[in-house]
Amino acid sequence: MKENEKDLYYLQGLSIPETPAPGQEPKPWQKTETIGKRVPRVDAYERVSGAAVYPSDIVLPEMIYGAILRCPHPNALVKKLDISAAIEMPGVLAVVSGSDPEARLEWNYSKEIKTALFEPHCRFEGEPVAAVAAETPYQAWDALRAVNVQYEVLPFVADERDALKKNAPSVHAGGNLLKTEKYERGNVEKGFIDADVVLEENYRTQCELHTPLELHGCVAQWNGDRLTLWESTQGVYAVQEKVAEVLGMPLSKVRVIGRYMGGGFGSKLQAGKYTIIAALLAKKAARPVKLFLTREETYLAVGNRPPNDMRLKAGVKKDGTLTALDFCCTGTGGAYPSGGTSLVDWLIRDLYKCPNVRTECTDVYIHAGPARPFRAPGHPQAAWALEQMMDALAKAIHMDPVELRLKNIPDFSQAKEGNPPYTTTGLRQCLEEGARAFGWEEARKKSAPSSGAGHIKRGVGMASCLWFVGGGWPPSTVILKLFSDGSMNLNMGASDIGTGTKTVMALVAAEELGIRPEMIEIEHADTGTTQYATPSGGSKTVPTEAPTVRAAAISIKQQLLEMAAKDLQEEVVALSFKDGNVYSTKEPSKKIRIADISGLKKRGVIVGVGYRGPNPENKSINPFAAQFCEVEVNTKTGEVKILRFLGTNDSGRVMDRLTYDSQVIGGITMGIGLAMTEYRVLDRNQTGKMLNRNWHDYKLPTAMDVPDDIVSLPIELVDTQANTTGAKGLGEPVTIPTAPAIANAVYHATGIRITETPISPGKLIRLLAESRKEG
């Protein structure tokens, strides 16, 4: 095939096309049949009927149950551990602990500090000290109580603001400072001199806990020297790698399966200690072991969005030009190096055009569970500071907050090396079209605090963002098998973490080959049987996997068209696909069913392999977003009612509109949690223990807390430079601006600026009272 013919495969027929220029009719090859429509999930039946088997549903013959004994102190030494009574408990088949030679394994939360699987120095409440496996979960939990542990309880530090104080107990030898990272461009001092207005404010976001609906855990089964794990994970290959490393096994002997999984927002990007413990128990008992954590254990040990203490100083000219940003942040990843300040300054560095920027982030240790990547690591924290500051600056220079942002839109990345231009940036459209669709100006006027005299005040607020990555990247491999009846099997390694990955990938293949998505069955997320993929996270799954699927589909297409050309006695370049047929574009009645193509019948199956190609060089691929909301504040009770939300996103092409909108609604819901209710409460003075380790005390937003009126408005700029599908990431930008948008709306309603999450009624009522006193 000649090179120019190859191009034709991409352009003809139902290849995923560029969108038409604005105001122009789409050309035939610019129409999509499936992509961009509202298509229900391909696995909707399994999900709603209960037929979907999640790792926590797995039942294997002879399977027994594991449970982990965890240190109840934030800082303690295991002085003595006696399992002799536990092993005699009813139903108990295996006990492992640090005194067990086979369980003396290294486990590293990071490269910096080496630690043991059962670490004798427990540095946070919830560190595993032993584990048992028994015939029933109840027997396992009972047996845990029979493990006799003597602890030497040590003093603790439970707040990052205390970590560097003199006399604070050291989490590790050498003090509690993990690292300080600095960034600077331009001349910040000069920037402040050039400013007409300079504001400075302290902000704080509280520690938020990972709360996937399905708990963390796995089922472990040995076959000789081969280990199979059914794990609730975002990335089967990442789990495989960690397990093989810790157990000293070849990767090929560790098979990780994670077909369905009940939610993951960063804490399931890797294996947990529980994964290794399940494998050890299964080996010892010579039985498959199911080990799922309780919610309490999940809250103690599997990760959180770190708390961040921030100070931001900003300078702006009267015309809205930002002149300087100076940012300082302290954060903590708990007892181990786990990203206490990861990416917290990225938005400061990169969201708005600003020549003079300085940031300083200090990561410290405390005696608490480790942080983990949490949907858009660092970004919601920075947005909480930056976007409230933008609101305040706009007020100070008497400019509309949307207008101020529009004044400062960059068209290249200022923070990335070489200042690469964005492949596309729809930030302007997000702001303009979002404001228009939301009715920003009218709502802003109508709900101005002066407008009403009663105790119910209305306010509107907004915020915007980018996400520091979002273009996806190699490696990834996908294999499509086209069966002789035209139905298809799609094989990929990526997990569908509930975001509709399977559905989007089916649509891509369906679009390319003109078949119905329901004719495509998907095998995924299994290191044994499916292709390689990196974990699903970082808003990269669609832009990584979709072009890979498309490449595989194009390979099928090329093979099929060459076969069909023989049957139809037509040139390859004159052929296209529709409704399971190949037809001649010159003479549409000349067609053949895919299933009737003689070459396909003869071959049985056609295999198409797709590899993820590289991204364009020296370009920055980023999704952008803006959110607008309206709130009602009861100034007597401090209650905030969120009335409506509009989320507008530039994430390139919309693949499945239904899934797209669900992401927007989900992201806003999660942002409402950060803004309004969610935070980890540590008893920082008395015991260092977590006080709200359950769903009663740790307040997640429920349906009652989320407005019915959430509008998703896609800004569909097909990003033809980013990849062959034009899609960028969506999962994270949808949650970044939510909390500051609410805070800005509350400010608009009340004149009260809440700088620390959550915006609780108690806090608000206190601040309202103080402002009345001051007033």
Next chain:
Amino acid sequence: MKENEKDLYYLQGLSIPETPAPGQEPKPWQKTETIGKRVPRVDAYERVSGAAVYPSDIVLPEMIYGAILRCPHPNALVKKLDISAAIEMPGVLAVVSGSDPEARLEWNYSKEIKTALFEPHCRFEGEPVAAVAAETPYQAWDALRAVNVQYEVLPFVADERDALKKNAPSVHAGGNLLKTEKYERGNVEKGFIDADVVLEENYRTQCELHTPLELHGCVAQWNGDRLTLWESTQGVYAVQEKVAEVLGMPLSKVRVIGRYMGGGFGSKLQAGKYTIIAALLAKKAARPVKLFLTREETYLAVGNRPPNDMRLKAGVKKDGTLTALDFCCTGTGGAYPSGGTSLVDWLIRDLYKCPNVRTECTDVYIHAGPARPFRAPGHPQAAWALEQMMDALAKAIHMDPVELRLKNIPDFSQAKEGNPPYTTTGLRQCLEEGARAFGWEEARKKSAPSSGAGHIKRGVGMASCLWFVGGGWPPSTVILKLFSDGSMNLNMGASDIGTGTKTVMALVAAEELGIRPEMIEIEHADTGTTQYATPSGGSKTVPTEAPTVRAAAISIKQQLLEMAAKDLQEEVVALSFKDGNVYSTKEPSKKIRIADISGLKKRGVIVGVGYRGPNPENKSINPFAAQFCEVEVNTKTGEVKILRFLGTNDSGRVMDRLTYDSQVIGGITMGIGLAMTEYRVLDRNQTGKMLNRNWHDYKLPTAMDVPDDIVSLPIELVDTQANTTGAKGLGEPVTIPTAPAIANAVYHATGIRITETPISPGKLIRLLAESRKEG
């Protein structure tokens, strides 16, 4: 990469090389590290420990058990069928029958005759008429007795020799003649005139029953509109295709898994009615259904080697030149067109050089279960006739039987169109080296019947053969994933029917990449997750899949060497693999572990895809074999004791010597069954029923019937023209010459020629008595 560099990848290092010319030292690239050695099965642990999960071991949550009610008459009409009592039986959850609209499905044993899944006209004993599913197998079997069926019993014909007689009941409208196939080359009449000796004899082989250790059956589970089947099968894709066709489903919705399977010799090449019935029961009960046949059902319904009635007339010159062969055969595939005479004349047409050949094969219907391909379809039957005839001809012209065969070795296929030359033929070496290793001449002399006067007579006999295919063919796809630690995953669709396919494929990949076979994990035989392959049968699995695996390994190799070249700063062509390292052939100390190659670490996994290439045009690829045996006949009891056997095979390269030898031993064992004990007994006069439908009455050879002394002697002519591994098929030629070799040995010992299988003591004693009378 340039074309000549590509070639280097094939030649360098541990690429599977040609063998050295005889008498020459192997060159470095001609040595293999793994291939050809005695390597135990990669799944030996699972097989011997019981950890291997066969389809009949599958237990699913909520699984129930199916059972089939079968017609007890060889020819009967179902007049009335009442399931009302059955459905009320304890534990019963579903009943299906021909009166059930959802079970009114078409089922065709072949294209010629359409029939129903529950056919109201039962044409053989064992036709399904209804089926039930219940909580336990016992409840299911009990419930079958509660199905009330009224049959109109019709007259039957149970012997193919009676089928064309006047007044024989017709199996189908239009009489019992299915077809007559004729073949002719040269001038047979003239050939007989040219001959010095012309002999004519009638031969008969009895019907032999398929007896895989694991019974036929499956477990069926529905998830919405998706069906998963765990089936004991030789070909998951073949089962998928049949099930999708019968149930009218897209192929992508039918997933067939057959990882382990307990033996298949042709009867498991496709789905059975039981597969469809299990799926119907599972749908109706909304529960997974396990349906495995009993041995009795297996014997009645799943297939057999058809009985063949043969007449062979042969002419030979005194110098041993064959001048003419005239062959006539009647056979039956039972009640449906299922190959009653398939390939029965192939050896006559093609084994020996003969200018004048005529064959006529007549396939007829009788009221009995269908035939199925049975290890080397047709060939053992023809060998029974031809190889005894060769023995008789040799005696008639006073020539050694080995010598006679050596005189008539062709170097091209006489029966295939265009007379293509053989890629390699080791028939001469099989005969010569086999005779030498067996000590043919000495044994022949020593054991001549005249040598002993007692009632124990010794004799030696031999026979040879080819197999009409054996080179493998496309399509096939295999995918290898090399993990970042140098371990690997091999993904292929082919079933390992117990013959060591997995092991051989691991060796191929291990050899090519210089890693240990145990570092390779294999996923196979799953239409959902593994690549496309045709069923394992026809002695084509190794020559089809091994080159495919090699192509995938070479793809990995190419990618790895390019990466390693960067790390080592060495040219690609100077690099090779050994012991998990890439090293410079120029400077062997310059090396890097595969796991340390920076490109591999970065990519995570390297994917290599292999496709089976086409075979060479206008060539015939065939394996050849000869077998030699020594027997002891007790002329008082008619008992034959087989003392020793030697099987010599030209199947190209020996891949795993252990597996190779096992095939030889297994093939000879099966041939002993055909020769000595196995045959289906139908009550042809009274009831038409099968009289020996169990392991007590149907006599399989046991360890007591098989000599300890079986020698396997490979003739290792690496077939470089056939494919890139040089291997040809082995599974079938190993069983073709066994029965006539024994018959010839018995003749040598006693002067008695037994022309009908089995060589039973009763038959032999009777013939000995007759010969004494005549003598």
